[in-house]
Amino acid sequence: MAVVVDQVPAKRVFGLAVPALGVLAAEPLYVLVDTAVVGHLGALPLAGLALGGVVLSQVSTQLTFLSYGTTARTARLHGAGRRADAVSEGVQATWLAIVVGIVVLVAGQLLAGPIAQALSGSQEVGSAAVSWLRIALFGAPLILLTMAGNGWMRGVQDAVRPLRYVLAGNGMSAVLCPVLVYGAGWGLEGSAVANVAAQVVSAALFVRALVRERVPLRPRPSIMWAQLGLGRDxxxxxxxxxxxxxxxxxxxxxxxxxxxxxxxxxxxxxxxxxxxxxxxxxxxxxxxxxxxxxxxxxxxxxxxxxxxxxxxxxxxxxxxxxxxxxxxxxxxxxxxxxxxxxxxxxxxxxxxxxxxxxxxxxxxxxxxxxxxxxxxxxxxxxxxxxxxxxxxxxxxxxxxxxxxxxxxxxxxxxxxxxxxxxxxxxxxxxxxxxxx
Known part of the structure; x- marks a missing residue:
């Protein structure tokens, strides 16, 4: 006999999917704004931004387990009616984001020059990319904090707040970028500072939401290790x-x-x-x-x-x-x-x-x-x-x-x-x- 299956209202599915699409689209849209601003500085700064951006984007590309893996683990606990335990997964993912983010920051500062020069094949483009990348890398731990925050919130089926938090950061940065690039005269480096500012705002909002859940905030290595196992795959x-x-x-x-x-x-x-x-x-x-x-x-x-x-x-x-x-x-x-x-x-x-x-x-x-x-x-x-x-x-x-x-x-x-x-x-x- 065929197994009878249950479904959920379409409104519930798209109530999660539409805000998630907003979060996914926010970063590419911000990159377009950043590119348009820097593009008016000339070909060399634009090439530096393009190359530095490719290197930095590998952080979010390769470490998506902090969002996708956390969602999977958190959603199960949420479904079991254990919200505090579900949010605790977010706490451990946040600690993991801090640790991994610091490693990425330190390694990035050490390797930014050799990587940029190897990819660019040009001393001028490589130098421009490094000047942008060394500043933007300070946002790496913050990017990972935001990913962890997205993960646990999606797991407890709260898709709207992550969208607001990401838009708050990227919106502020979109305004700040031309001010720093042109108004302050910082040029390409102003774009990197605006990028970090966006990550500070978004990460701070996610951390504040986590603290307000009133769950223990101490690190638990056993859970972080389990998250890393999923992350490896x-x-x-x-x-x-x-x-x-x-x-x-x-x-x-x-x-x-x-x-x-x-x-x-x-x-x-x-x-x-x-x-x-x-x-x-x-x-x-x-x-x-x-x-x-x-x-x-x-x-x-x-x-x-x-x-x-x-x-x-x-x-x-x-x-x-x-x-x-x-x-x-x-x-x-x-x-x-x-x-x-x-x-x-x-x-x-x-x-x-x-x-x-x-x-x-x-x-x-x-x-x-x-x-x-x-x-x-x-x-x-x-x-x-x-x-x-x-x-x-x-x-x-x-x-x-x-x-x-x-x-x-x-x-x-x-x-x-x-x-x-x-x-x-x-x-x-x-x-x-x-x-x-």
Whole structure:
């Protein structure tokens, strides 16, 4: 007999997803403002900002376990009715953020020069990047504090306050950036100071919210160690993504100038739509974790099916939308005829992949909410090693260009789709209990 499943109201899902999308989009929007301000200083400061920003962004990219891992653990305890214990996970994630953040800050100060010079290949650009990076790195522990705060608040299904806190910091910095860059005459360094100021405001708001919960604030190494165990799987998974996309950029750059420009345009649209789809996944993490924590496997399965359906519908809608604007939207990014001529070689892969991405991202959220990070790590690394990476480098040897690169991405997504769907259907992820 078929297992009966429960679902939750759509309003509850999107009540978590929409604020999460705001948090996810806040940082890229701030970067756009920062870029626009610094861009008027000239090509060299802009290049320094671009390079320094890439290095700093690796902090949040590689350490997402402080948000995603904390959400999974906190949601289970919240679902079990143990709010104080759930918030205590946030306390330990905050201590972990401080420790890891200090390590990143010290290592970054020591390695900023060599890394910037190695990446830039230019003494001038490297120097500009280092001058920005040495200041911006003081925000690294604060970035991690904000990630930990996002994690525990999502776990207790409070998605609105994180949005307010992040917008407060980024909004203030967006105002402060032109004042420091132009008004105070600090130039590129003024942008870095504004960046740190944003992180101070957001991190302070998250810490204040944690203190107001009135739970013990002492560090508990056993819990932090358990969080690091989950973090290890998520970091390895993230490194798999980075290896793929860095390789794709390297191969595109070796194809032609027009190809790398076209790849950048389509890839940035891919990244933006990933944020949209990831907001549904974040709702899944919170809701699935809470259901399993409450011991309700039936509801967890129902939410998984519901979220997967939403992801598929959203992916199909995005597929249709970007097919319709295929002749118009690329012109908003470039007027170069050679780049425009290359974009279709990647564009239709990007369009057709949206429904697949909708399902993959949704089920990623379901499995992360269930604490099934080890499976996701293995699935991602195998998909990268068997699909994306071989085709990327074969496309370089055989001169397949952008079509080869995006065929690799397509195979990567198809392999991930097969893995997460089989895992979902198996039900082995649905382990009930306050702690997995």
């Amino acid at each position: 998520l970091v390895l998974r993230s490194l798999g993504f980075q290896a793929c996309f860095v390789s794709a950029a390297a191969v595109a750059a070796r194809t032609s100038t027009a190809a790398v420009g076209a790849h950048q345009v389509v890839l940035q649209l891919w990244v933006f739509l990933s944020l949209v789809l990831d907001s549904i996944a974040i709702a899944a993490q919170s809701l699935v974790g809470a259901a399993l924590g409450a011991g309700d496997e039936r509801q967890a399965r129902g939410i998984a099916a519901q979220i997967t359906r939403y992801g598929l519908i959203l992916g199909c809608a995005l597929c249709v939308l970007f097919a319709v604007v295929s002749q118009v939207l690329p012109h908003a990014f470039t007027s170069d005829p050679d780049v425009l001529g290359q974009i279709p070689h990647a564009w239709w892969f990007f369009v057709v992949l949206q429904p697949i991405a909708g399902v993959v991202f949704a089920l990623d959220g379901v499995l992360l909410g269930a604490g099934d990070a080890a499976f996701l790590r293995t699935a991602t690394l195998v998909s990268a090693g068997a699909g994306f990476l071989p085709l990327i480098w074969i496309s370089l040897v055989l001169d397949w260009g952008l079509a080869g690169i995006w065929t690799g991405l397509s195979l990567f997504m198809i392999l991930r789709l097969a893995a997460v769907v089989l895992r979902w259907r198996s039900g082995r992820w649905a382990v009930v209990g306050a702690v997995r």
